[in-house]
Amino acid sequence: MILVLFGISAVVFIMLKLTPGDPAATMLGVQATPQELARVRHAMGLDRPWAAQYGLWLRNLLAGDFGVSYISRKPVAELIATRFPVTLELTVLAMLLAAVIGIPAGIISAARRYSSLDYSITSFALFGVSMPSFWFGILLILFFSLYLRWLPSSGYAAFDRGLVEHLKHFVLPALALGLFLSGSLARFTRSSMVETLAREFIRTGRAKGLSERVVVYRHALKNALIPTVTVLGLQFGFLMGGAVIIEQVFAFPGVGWLALIAIGQRDYPVVMGVVLVIAAVFAVSNLLVDIAYTWLDPRIRYEGRA
């Protein structure tokens, strides 16, 4: 995992350096003369070879120092620490919403295959996976904030403004972010359920007179959930990526928005810090998926364990 993170940081660093633009130019604004730019670039160490710049960044990182933002002069660790919990909460809520909507929808759809309910659920799922989340987000804002006036249009409310106010601000962004996942979860759950329901042990269950409810929920579901859990785990990382756009639409102060601003300003230390944190979350969520397998399917065991 450490190796993966190291690789990612190196790739991102090179990509940043290949992107046109320059933090010194952002700092000095449009009036800067070439001499002034050169002086500031020198002071910031931007005129040194890439490898040396990367090495310095890595050395500081190993000492626990993420560096300081070029633009706001705040420590990167502090910036991420205040914003990461917001993104994490948004992502978890989006995932919960997606699971609560998508998995039951898929189960019902599979249990009542080819019914009108199945068709409406599969259409919804197709809508979910095809709709761009930022556009859906704007539609949600127009409908729930402008037309119905039920929910705030944007922004974040900290816990000190009360749990209800706090959650109210999360509803629309979490829905917008979770839409794609709920659609794909419904599709995965449905196909995997359909497959499981056709298997022999289900026929046996039905033959020995178990109720349909027990067949579906006790026997089929646990077996059918394996691919769904895979999707859920892998999607967690993608959701964090999707949060970049959703945070922008809803003016939500998470790391995604922070990264977007930092990329625009070529604020390298901030971009590197955020990418590293998101990559770490991605790696950890994949690890959790692997661990969840062993619980869902006792046949799966990893080597090297007792």
Place this chain on the structure above:
Amino acid sequence: MSQFDRLAADFWTGRISRREFLARAAALGMSAGFVGQVLAGRLPKAAAGSIEPRRGGTLKVGLDGEIDTIDPHKSVTIVGFQVYTQIYEALVRANPQLDGMLPTLAERWEQPDPTTYVFQLRRGVRFHNGKELKAEDVAFSFERIMDEKFASPRRPNFLPVKRLEVVNDYTVRFTMSAPFGPFLSKLENLYILPKVPANDFARQPIGTGPFSFVEWVSGQHITMRRNNTYWQENLPYLAGVQFRPIPEPSTRVVALRTGDIDVMNAVPPKDVSTLEKDSKIKVYRVNGVVRDHLGFQMQKPPFMNNPNLRLALSWATDRKTIADDVLFGLAKPAWAPIPESHWAFNPKVRNAHGYDLDRARRYLAEANPKPTQITIKVSPTYPDQIKMAELLQASLSQIGLRLNIVQLEWSTWIREVVSQGDYESEIVLISGGIDPDDFFYQWFKSGQVFNLWRYNDPRMDEMLDKARLSTVQKDRQALYFQIQEKLMADAPLSHIIYRESVVPTTADLRDYVMTGRYDMDFRRVWLAR
């Protein structure tokens, strides 16, 4: 009571000076007849029983992005300007029509000779930390900007200043190395900080402005409260201001319509008509200083030494359609770099080039060389300009000239067009300033960074230098008139439109005065709710 009446009442009751009344009347678009009536002492009926503005309330402002820094000597963003100008003030400030300076922390100034300016500071002004404003603070702020290691983006404004001397506690003297006409307007950038060198102004701002800093929660809000010791008596009316970054334009518009915010910046032109129909919203519009132009690389073929080709393109530019269809009517055709309301604008250049394809065809026939196709570089960062290029492409195809549109990522556009001059023609928008020098010198003088067209004309250089060195407005005006006529004839660029400056607010916000830039002045506004 209307804004006009309120303003008339302010003037009558002595709350504002005659000079300020005239400036604000012009900014509100008040008719000459009305202004005359008020000055003659005939107050309109409605204003007779002057309603006291309501005090209190927090104004919530939605901005299109997070500010870069709140340090006024460091920030380079428009949102930064909109935020730090509530906290900080300079010796002077631009008048609402943006063609002259009004006294602010300086009460008055004089110019004993062309290279010397002496400023008398206003007495009894206090910083938010309680310290009284003295000349040492002006010197401290000036030295902070000029410190090379500090790398302030404001520094280039003051390079012509040879030295600043503290004469006494309330008097400072600036000495220039040569006469420098635009000096007063540049002083707008010298935000005055108290002489507290140990303070980190990026985190703990201290100024003299109408609002003092409370907190900045990154990504959420910047909050300020009323400065109770503000030098302009009884102002501001608001109890506080809160800025919220809402980067997505559609979300910002909804936030305004639902009352989550009271004012917004950077309104998308397509949404203005919807907002104007909303009875809870008031939309302020004035002619702006931001303009779009079509420019030509003057040192490379096919436009080098080819005025007829340049004029052909200028006459094939349909300014009115661009203003009406691309900018949804929120723009006006432009001919000069300087707005028509400015004292340095030459009325003779108005309508000097129109949309006339027959004429364009004739110029093209006389062009030497006469190309069959040309390229234009634009950036999708400014999608309007791609549409402008497409309209031009359609016009040019009618006169037998093919226009290839090349789209470049913004920083690549800057590198190729501005830094390297590697292009044939371009369309981009640029913003102006206050002094005419801001509109001309750095753009049209040979060798200047922003002379993207590589326009190099000794006569133009001479006139620009003369206008810069002169400090007599009448002489400068005559020079700038000649400069504009020469620009129309040489056509290193062809102006397309002036964009309107638009600010939508809640209808509850009263007495808002806007400018053609992006200023947000909340000293006199109040909330009727």
